[in-house]
Amino acid sequence: MPHTPRTPRTPPTPHPPPWLVHDGALTGLKVLDLSRILSGPFCSMVLADLGADVIKVEDTASGDDTRAWGPPFQGEDAAYFHSVNRNKRGIAVDLKDPDCLRLVQELAGTADVIVENFRPGTAARLGLGYEDVRSRHPGVVYASISGYGQTGPYRHEPGYDAIAQAVSGVMSVTGEPAGPPVRFGVSPADLAAGMWAAIGILAALRNREHTGRGEWVDISLLDGQVAWLSYVAGGYFASGEVPQRYGSAHPTIVPYQAFPTADGHLMVAAGNDGLWRRFATAIGLAALADDPRFATNPDRVRHRGELLPLIEGALRARGAQEWAVLLTEAQVPVGPINTVDQALRHPQVIARGMIAELEHPDAGTLRTLASPLKLSGNPAVVRTPPPRHGEHTAEILTALGVGPGRLAGLRARKAAK
Known part of the structure; x- marks a missing residue:
C-alpha cells in the first residue's frame, strides 16, 4: 500500500497544572500545610477539595508518619496516608537544615493560610510560629491544632485522639451499660478538630476581606470533643445527673x-x-x-x-x-x-458520588472517599492523588526562586528530596 503522509498535528495547548484547573470555591487560595497524621491533613484536604492549592511539608527521612501506618499499603505508602492527602502538592525538606528552614519560612510568607499541629511552642522555635509569620505577613490566617490548645495548664501535653475521647467524657458515654467505656470506631477527636479548624479558617478569611488582617485559629482536640457533648452536657447542666452509657440507645428517646x-x-x-x-x-x-x-x-x-x-x-x-x-x-x-x-456499596452512597477513583503513579487506581460538600456552583472535587514523598519539591522550590545548582546542593546533603 502507498504511504499516506499524516497531516502535521497542531502542538497541544499547554494545560495548567491539575491543582489550578478546578474552579473551586477556594481556587486561588494558597495553604501551607505543616501538619501530619490526621487532624491537620484532614483540615487541609477539606480546603484542597474546595480548590485551594495546598503545599504539604514533610521531612526527608520518612515523611508523614502515616505513610508507614500499614498494612494495607498501596504502592509505597499506607492506605491511611492516601485517605487524607489527596489534592495536595508535596515537598520534603529537613527543617533542621538552616537553608531549608529559611525556604519554608519564605513559603510561609507567601501563604494565605498555614495549618500546623505541632505541640504548642514547637513552630515558634522554628521561626514558623504565628507571631513570626504575622510580623512579616499580617494577612496570614494561621491555624494551630493541638491536644489541649495554646493556653491553659495542659497546653504542653501531647495530643492523641483516644486521650481526648477519654478526658472529654465522650468515652464515658460510649459502650454498653454493663460494659467498659469504649473508644469510638473512627477517630472523632482528630477528625472533629480538622473540621473545627476548617470552619475557623473560613471565618478568619471572611473577616480578612473586611479588615485586611489575618488571625490565629486555636483548635484543641479536647475542646472539640467537649463541644460535641452538646445535649449530653445540657442534660447534666439541667439535672445534675451524671450521664451514663446506653449502648446504641438514646438517653432521652425510646425506642x-x-x-x-x-x-x-x-x-x-x-x-x-x-x-x-x-x-x-x-x-x-x-x-x-x-x-x-x-x-x-x-x-x-x-x-x-x-x-x-x-x-x-x-x-x-x-x-x-x-x-x-x-x-x-x-x-x-x-x-x-x-x-x-x-x-x-449502598445505592445512595453511590448516587451521591461518595466514592471516587484516582490514578496514582505507584499504586495504580486508588479508590477514595469523595467530599460530602455538595456546593451547587463550585462543588468540592477529587482532582489529584496524594503526593509521593517529595514529589513536588523541585517544582515548588524553583517557583520560590531556587536555582538548579542550589537545589542540587540541598539534595546532595540530603536536606531536600
Whole structure:
C-alpha cells in the first residue's frame, strides 16, 4: 500500500497544572500545610477539595508518619496516608537544615493560610510560629491544632485522639451499660478538630476581606470533643445527673436503638409519639401504643426497662431485612447496621458520588472517599492523588526562586528530596 503522509498535528495547548484547573470555591487560595497524621491533613484536604492549592511539608527521612501506618499499603505508602492527602502538592525538606528552614519560612510568607499541629511552642522555635509569620505577613490566617490548645495548664501535653475521647467524657458515654467505656470506631477527636479548624479558617478569611488582617485559629482536640457533648452536657447542666452509657440507645428517646431480630440487628429511630404508634402497630404491639406506661416519650423513657423486652420479643419473629421492608412501608425510620463494605456499596452512597477513583503513579487506581460538600456552583472535587514523598519539591522550590545548582546542593546533603 502507498504511504499516506499524516497531516502535521497542531502542538497541544499547554494545560495548567491539575491543582489550578478546578474552579473551586477556594481556587486561588494558597495553604501551607505543616501538619501530619490526621487532624491537620484532614483540615487541609477539606480546603484542597474546595480548590485551594495546598503545599504539604514533610521531612526527608520518612515523611508523614502515616505513610508507614500499614498494612494495607498501596504502592509505597499506607492506605491511611492516601485517605487524607489527596489534592495536595508535596515537598520534603529537613527543617533542621538552616537553608531549608529559611525556604519554608519564605513559603510561609507567601501563604494565605498555614495549618500546623505541632505541640504548642514547637513552630515558634522554628521561626514558623504565628507571631513570626504575622510580623512579616499580617494577612496570614494561621491555624494551630493541638491536644489541649495554646493556653491553659495542659497546653504542653501531647495530643492523641483516644486521650481526648477519654478526658472529654465522650468515652464515658460510649459502650454498653454493663460494659467498659469504649473508644469510638473512627477517630472523632482528630477528625472533629480538622473540621473545627476548617470552619475557623473560613471565618478568619471572611473577616480578612473586611479588615485586611489575618488571625490565629486555636483548635484543641479536647475542646472539640467537649463541644460535641452538646445535649449530653445540657442534660447534666439541667439535672445534675451524671450521664451514663446506653449502648446504641438514646438517653432521652425510646425506642431509639439497635434491636436484635431473628438473624441480625436493626436500628430503629421512633423519635416522636406518632412514630412510636406506627412502630408498635407494625410489629404487632398495637395494644401498647396507648398503654399509659408508654403513651408519651417521657413515659417510655421512665419505663424503658419494661418496654424494651417486649419490643425485642416481637422483633425476634422475623429477620432484619424483612423488618426493614415492613417498617419502611409503615414510614418508621429504620436502617440495617451495615458493615463498612456494605455501606460503601449502598445505592445512595453511590448516587451521591461518595466514592471516587484516582490514578496514582505507584499504586495504580486508588479508590477514595469523595467530599460530602455538595456546593451547587463550585462543588468540592477529587482532582489529584496524594503526593509521593517529595514529589513536588523541585517544582515548588524553583517557583520560590531556587536555582538548579542550589537545589542540587540541598539534595546532595540530603536536606531536600
